[in-house]
Amino acid sequence: MKKLDFYLITDTHYFERSLGCSGEAYDNYMKGEQMCLAENQPADRAVFEAVGKDDSTDIVLLAGDLPKNGEYESHLALVEDLKKLQAKGKKIYLITAGHDFNDHPNAYAGKERIPVKGTTRDDLWELYYDFGLSDALAVDRKTHSYVVKLTDGFRLLALNVDSERETRGSVSDEMQEWILKQLDEAKAAGDTVIAMEHYPLIPQQPVFDLVGDAHLRDWRSKAAFLADNGVNLILTGHMHAQSIKRFTSEKGNSIVDIQTSAPVGYPSKYRKVSITDNKVSVKSFDTPDFVLEDGTKVDKPYFLRQFSQMIPNRMASMLKEGREDQTGIQKFLLKRVRSLTVGGVTRLAGFGAKPEIKNLKVTDFAVKLVLPMFEGDPQFGPGTPVYEDLSKFFSRISFILNKVNAKLSKDDRKVDIKELVLSSLYNDGDLSDNDCEFTI
Numbered sequence: 001m002k003k004l005d006f007y008l009i010t011d012t013h014y015f016e017r018s019l020g021c022s023g024e025a026y027d028n029y030m031k032g033e034q035m036c037l038a039e040n041q042p043a044d045r046a047v048f049e050a051v052g053k054d055d056s057t058d059i060v061l062l063a064g065d066l067p068k069n070g071e072y073e074s075h076l077a078l079v080e081d082l083k084k085l086q087a088k089g090k091k092i093y094l095i096t097a098g099h100d101f102n103d104h105p106n107a108y109a110g111k112e113r114i115p116v117k118g119t120t121r122d123d124l125w126e127l128y129y130d131f132g133l134s135d136a137l138a139v140d141r142k143t144h145s146y147v148v149k150l151t152d153g154f155r156l157l158a159l160n161v162d163s164e165r166e167t168r169g170s171v172s173d174e175m176q177e178w179i180l181k182q183l184d185e186a187k188a189a190g191d192t193v194i195a196m197e198h199y200p201l202i203p204q205q206p207v208f209d210l211v212g213d214a215h216l217r218d219w220r221s222k223a224a225f226l227a228d229n230g231v232n233l234i235l236t237g238h239m240h241a242q243s244i245k246r247f248t249s250e251k252g253n254s255i256v257d258i259q260t261s262a263p264v265g266y267p268s269k270y271r272k273v274s275i276t277d278n279k280v281s282v283k284s285f286d287t288p289d290f291v292l293e294d295g296t297k298v299d300k301p302y303f304l305r306q307f308s309q310m311i312p313n314r315m316a317s318m319l320k321e322g323r324e325d326q327t328g329i330q331k332f333l334l335k336r337v338r339s340l341t342v343g344g345v346t347r348l349a350g351f352g353a354k355p356e357i358k359n360l361k362v363t364d365f366a367v368k369l370v371l372p373m374f375e376g377d378p379q380f381g382p383g384t385p386v387y388e389d390l391s392k393f394f395s396r397i398s399f400i401l402n403k404v405n406a407k408l409s410k411d412d413r414k415v416d417i418k419e420l421v422l423s424s425l426y427n428d429g430d431l432s433d434n435d436c437e438f439t440i
């Protein structure tokens with residue numbers, strides 16, 4: 001019997017608080033953010049503490065975006081925290097990603113956004129050498145990808161797809177060749193290979209297929225390549241969403257992508273994965289509650305408030321609220337959008353909305369729709385007021401959608417926005433996005 005247990009944490013976006021994270025510039029920046037920032041260091045520490053207490057596994061995996069935005073000081077402080085976790089007997093294997101290097105590292109004080117020292121790719125090699133690379137059976141020096149033996153019968157294929165800004169989220173032919181060599185060697189040794197990589201392999205919901213940065217480039221062919229070469233499980237992050245999806249190749253081989261949210265942004269989760277032979281069990285945990293120095297309790301509703309204010313605030317920012325260059329039309333539009341209800345929109349499309357949702361403000365409705373796509377397991381399936389009214393709405397505006405579909409479609413893949421959105425309103429797969437069991 002082969003057995004493996006590990007914790008999976010991704011997108012820690014750790015921020016060294018002493019750099020500065022308060023004031024007017026900070027408050028303005030946070031208005032458009034999905035995740036927290038000033039709270040990230042204690043939030044990550046709360047997760048590390050919980051993981052450190054569990055003696056049932058000694059393996060912890062981190063799937064990239066370690067600091068907020070590449071601040072060197074955040075890396076240094078995180079490394080110290082990870083060393084403490086190692087001192088408790090944990091073996092930590094991690095990869096880095098786009099936010100780990102050169103990504104506008106900033107701190108905040110008063111009215112100022114202050115640039116701080118960033119991090120290079122070479123720095124990352126040095127900083128995190130003892131968190132995977134030093135134990136590796138093989139290393140791809142160019143991308144910082146590596147293979148490591150996790151335990152008897154299991155290897156981790158840690159893929160770094162963020163080595164260059166221009167090709168972020170993609171696997172080159174050269175890298176694919178390196179992967180193939182590693183998979184052949186693992187096969188010869190009789191080891192099961194689990195892959196870890198930052199970008200989602202499979203979109204969290206079908207509609208995210210349309211968003212280029214929401215998944216690995218050319219994801220269908222990469223998923224088929226991995227599945228057809230014996231990789232049946234991959235661990236990913238990046239979108240800060242909870243999603244577990246299965247892809248089956250034309251040859252009939254399947255791969256499951258366990259995509260996990262950031263512990264520092266709603267739904268604020270990390271996971272524990274247990275594998276016995278080919279049976280996989282996934283359990284999700286909330287970031288533990290904690291209290292800031294000023295007595296503020298940071299808990300699930302706290303993370304939810306940060307997430308929920310993002311959509312209305314971004315809309316206000318698009319229409320230049322509070323800025324000198326806001327035009328009269330933008331001011332008028334913002335006022336109208338804010339007061340618009342679901343019933344008001346459907347009336348424009350020539351039908352009355354269901355009573356359950358007709359009085360909802362459109363901005364609240366948008367949050368209601370988007371939130372479950374990040375929490376996992378959305379519940380607006382056929383028969384629900386949301387599904388039925390959206391379906392009717394899309395039918396009424398089909399003359400517009402047909403033009404957009406034609407523009408987005410490619411020779412080998414037709415796009416149908418109505419179908420993509422409606423199928424994203426519920427989970428019709430056999431896997432729950434949060435806790436589930438399946439075979440690989």
Ligand SMILES: [Fe+2]
Pocket residue numbers: 011013065099238239240262
């Ligand atoms: Fe991230």
Ligand SMILES: [Fe+2]
Pocket residue numbers: 065097098099198237238239
């Ligand atoms: Fe990312």
